Amino acid sequence: MIGMNGYQFYWSIVWDSLPLLLAGAWVTIQITILAFIIGTLIAMPMAVARQQGEGWAYRFSTWWVELSRNTPAVFQLYLFYFGLGAFHINIPSYAAVLISVSFNNAGYMTEIFRGGLNAIPRQQLSASRSLGMTSPQSFIHVIFPQMFKVIFLAYVTQGIWGMLNTSFGMLVGLQELSGATQYAQSASFRTFEFFLVTALIYYLIAKGLQFSSHLAFRLIYRS
Amino acid sequence: MIRISNVQKAFGSVIVLKGIDLTVEKGELVCLIGASGSGKSTLLQCINGLEPIQGGEILVDGISVHDPKTDINKLRSKLGIVFQQYNAFPHLTALENVALAPRVVSKRSRAVARALAQKHLEHVGLGDKGDSLPSQLSGGQQQRLAIARALAMEPSYMLFDEVTSALDPELVGEVLETMRLLKSEGMTMVVVTHDINFARESADRVAFLCQGEVCEIGTAEEVIDNPRKEQTQKFLRRENRKPLEIVRSSVA
Numbered sequence: 018m019i020g021m022n023g024y025q026f027y028w029s030i031v032w033d034s035l036p037l038l039l040a041g042a043w044v045t046i047q048i049t050i051l052a053f054i055i056g057t058l059i060a061m062p063m064a065v066a067r068q069q070g071e072g073w074a075y076r077f078s079t080w081w082v083e084l085s086r087n088t089p090a091v092f093q094l095y096l097f098y099f100g101l102g103a104f105h106i107n108i109p110s111y112a113a114v115l116i117s118v119s120f121n122n123a124g125y126m127t128e129i130f131r132g133g134l135n136a137i138p139r140q141q142l143s144a145s146r147s148l149g150m151t152s153p154q155s156f157i158h159v160i161f162p163q164m165f166k167v168i169f170l171a172y173v174t175q176g177i178w179g180m181l182n183t184s185f186g187m188l189v190g191l192q193e194l195s196g197a198t199q200y201a202q203s204a205s206f207r208t209f210e211f212f213l214v215t216a217l218i219y220y221l222i223a224k225g226l227q228f229s230s231h232l233a234f235r236l237i238y239r240s
Numbered sequence: 241m242i243r244i245s246n247v248q249k250a251f252g253s254v255i256v257l258k259g260i261d262l263t264v265e266k267g268e269l270v271c272l273i274g275a276s277g278s279g280k281s282t283l284l285q286c287i288n289g290l291e292p293i294q295g296g297e298i299l300v301d302g303i304s305v306h307d308p309k310t311d312i313n314k315l316r317s318k319l320g321i322v323f324q325q326y327n328a329f330p331h332l333t334a335l336e337n338v339a340l341a342p343r344v345v346s347k348r349s350r351a352v353a354r355a356l357a358q359k360h361l362e363h364v365g366l367g368d369k370g371d372s373l374p375s376q377l378s379g380g381q382q383q384r385l386a387i388a389r390a391l392a393m394e395p396s397y398m399l400f401d402e403v404t405s406a407l408d409p410e411l412v413g414e415v416l417e418t419m420r421l422l423k424s425e426g427m428t429m430v431v432v433t434h435d436i437n438f439a440r441e442s443a444d445r446v447a448f449l450c451q452g453e454v455c456e457i458g459t460a461e462e463v464i465d466n467p468r469k470e471q472t473q474k475f476l477r478r479e480n481r482k483p484l485e486i487v488r489s490s491v492a
Contacts, residue, residue, distance in 0.1 A: 143290055144327035144386075148341035148393055149317035158344055162331045238331070 024209075031210050034201040041197025042218050048115050048193065049180040049226070055115075056122025056179065061161060063123065064130035078127060085124025090182045093117045098189045110191040114183055122179045129175060133168035134160065166238055173230045177223045184219075194218060241265055241301065242287060242397060242430070248295035249282055249452075256282050258452040259296065264397075269429045271439035271460075274449035275475060280432045281324075283449070284399050287430065288319040301396070317345060320390030321399040324406050326382040328374035334361060334385050335370035338392045345393065360388040364418050380411030384418050391422075398422060400431040404438075436479050440464050448472045 031038075063081060066074035085093065097120070098113035108116075137160060145155035165172065184195035192200060194215055202211040242264040249257035256279045264270050272280040285291040287298055289305045289312045298305040303315055329337050338357035342348045348356065361367050364384040366377075374382055383403055390398060400419065404412045416438055423429060423442055433439055439446050439460055446463040448456045450471045456463050467473045 138325075138327075140323060140325055140327045141329070143285075144323065144329070145341075147288055147290060147316060147319075147321045148389065149313045149345040150341060151313055154344050158340060159329055163329075166331065 026210060027205075027207055028210055030205050030207050031201075031214050034211070037197050037201050038194065038215065038218065041192050041194040042222065044111070044186075044192060044197075045180065045183050045194040045219075046222060048111070048118060048183045048186070049176070049222070051115055052118040052122050052179050052183070053176045055119040056126050056175075059119070059123035060126035060130050061156075063127040064134055065156065067127060067131045068134055081120075082124045082127050085121050086128070090117070090121050091185050091188065093121055094185050094189060110186065110189040113189055114186040114191055114193070117185075118179050118182050121182060122175060125175050125178070126172065129168050129171045130164060132171075133164035136167045137163050169230075169234055173227060176230070177226055180222060180226065181219065241299075242428075243299040244283070244287070244296070245298075246296035247283070247286060247293050247298060249279070249286060249291065249293050256452055257286070257293075260449075260452070260454055262447060262454060262457070264428060264430055266396075266428055267426050268444045269423050269431065269442055271443035271446045272430065272432045272449055273434070273436065273439055273446060273463075273475075274455075275478075278449040279452045280449045281401050284321070284401050284430060284432050287399060288316050288321050290321075313345065317341075317393040318396045319399060320387075320393060320395035320397065321401065322383070322386045322390055322403050324402040326374075326379070326386050326406075328377075328382050328385055328389075330374050332373075333370065334366060334372050334374070334377065337374070337385060338389045341389070342392050356392055357388075360392045361385075363391065363421075364388045365414070378411060379407045380414045383407065383411075383415045387415075387418055387422075397428045397430070400429065400433070402432050402434065404433070404435060434479070436464060436476070448475065450475070 062074075063078035066072070066078045067082070069075050094113060094117040097108070097117045098110065101108060101113075141159055141163070142155055145159040146152070150158065183193050186193040187195040187199050190196065198211050198215040202208050242262075244260055244262040247257050247260045248255070260279075260283060262270070272283065274280050282291060286293050287300070287305065293306055300315060300318060304310055305312070305315060328334075329340065332340065335354060335357050338360055339350075339353040342356050343350060343353040358367070358370060361370055364387050366381060366384055366388065369377060369381065369385075374385065377385065386403075387398075403419075404415050407415065412435075416435070419429070419431070419438075420442060431439075431443070441460075443460050445457060446460050447454050448463055448467070448469075448471075456467060456469045456472045463472065464476065467476060
């Protein structure tokens with residue numbers, strides 16, 4: 018096939034490497050879901066701490082949010098991979114990507130959650146505490162379920178953003194989708210074809226995440 | 241018995257309660273009346289420890305509410321409270337609203353909690369509304385739901401914080417009816433209200449709060465019909481005039 022300006026597309030070589038790309042996509046999906054869950058679990062208490070506006074937990078979460086949202090995601094990955102390496106703490110590239118994307122997710126999610134918490138009337142907490150529920154019980158059963166409903170769209174968007182950030186794994190030698198693509202194209206230098214296909218796979222994963230989370234939303238909130 | 245002695249409470253530099261003394265006996269219904277800002281709602285929130293106090297003591301069945309060693313969550317299950325703004329949990333059905341605390345706090349099984357919830361919904365006349373979300377209920381129904389939710393913890397005391405103030409006039413009756421029902425069953429109740437008629441009919445004793453103090457206390461006959469203090473007389477004259485003003489402004 019001949020494209021504009023006489024570029025000769027050559028697809029069959031991509032086709033041959035498809036198993037390699039799909040194996041990479043599977044790594045991408047794994048890290049995306051794990052980092053989504055880890056980020057969520059860290060962001061929930063941090064958002065509550067941020068709402069307090071004082072104390073060590075507030076300062077800790079504020080630093081986390083500042084650092085994760087105001088430095089490049091690549092820098093954060095390098096920090097965990099090469100930065101820790103400088104202190105002779107060597108972690109596999111898989112772990113480094115997982116940690117850095119979780120770190121980044123947690124920072125953004127904290128602020129998303131905090132916005133959601135602000136939208137819930139304070140009396141909801143008084144009401145649940147007055148029934149004898151502890152503070153953690155109130156958040157788990159009363160506050161967070163309402164919060165997730167409010168912030169759902171922004172929250173899923175952040176999950177997808179985290180998925181796209183896993184592509185930096187390529188820079189530390191991880192064979193996730195981008196790393197696998199980089200590796201496969203290096204034999205033929207058919208870079209354009211390879212990354213077009215890879216972009217399509219990213220798009221499909223993103224849509225899959227979006228679709229399944231909307232389905233989950235409807236099931237959970239009966240709406 | 242609830243024994244409130246010399247309770248002082250301030251929000252920053254604003255002193256809200258200036259040494260309140262009040263005792264509520266078992267089975268009694270005590271109404272707290274007074275102008276907005278007199279501290280009656282704050283006092284109620286102090287009784288179940290939602291608000292800290294700066295001085296004095298509140299004892300519920302001999303247990304100090306604000307003692308840091310007190311298991312406040314355990315104590316709170318003895319003290320049901322219902323708020324002005326219903327505060328139903330909007331993400332849960334009526335039945336789940338009532339069943340939540342028995343399940344989470346009292347560690348009842350899901351089935352037992354649901355059965356208990358159904359019983360209390362029926363008690364307040366919402367037996368057929370178990371599957372409704374709060375948004376599908378009227379204000380009066382939501383307020384009765386809040387009462388059922390508090391009752392499900394099987395409290396010894398019920399605190400009511402201006403529970404009819406946010407309701408449309410035609411929905412007030414059903415909530416007051418539910419409260420009279422509880423009273424007839426022997427529940428001990430502390431009721432903050434602007435409804436002087438309810439206080440006159442139902443209260444065993446009425447306390448008039450004024451500027452953070454109990455200004456006058458006694459039976460409804462004493463405090464409402466024959467007030468001795470000048471502040472009480474003034475307050476009641478204003479309250480009695482209110483309906484007339486509403487009629488006037490709606491005509492004009």
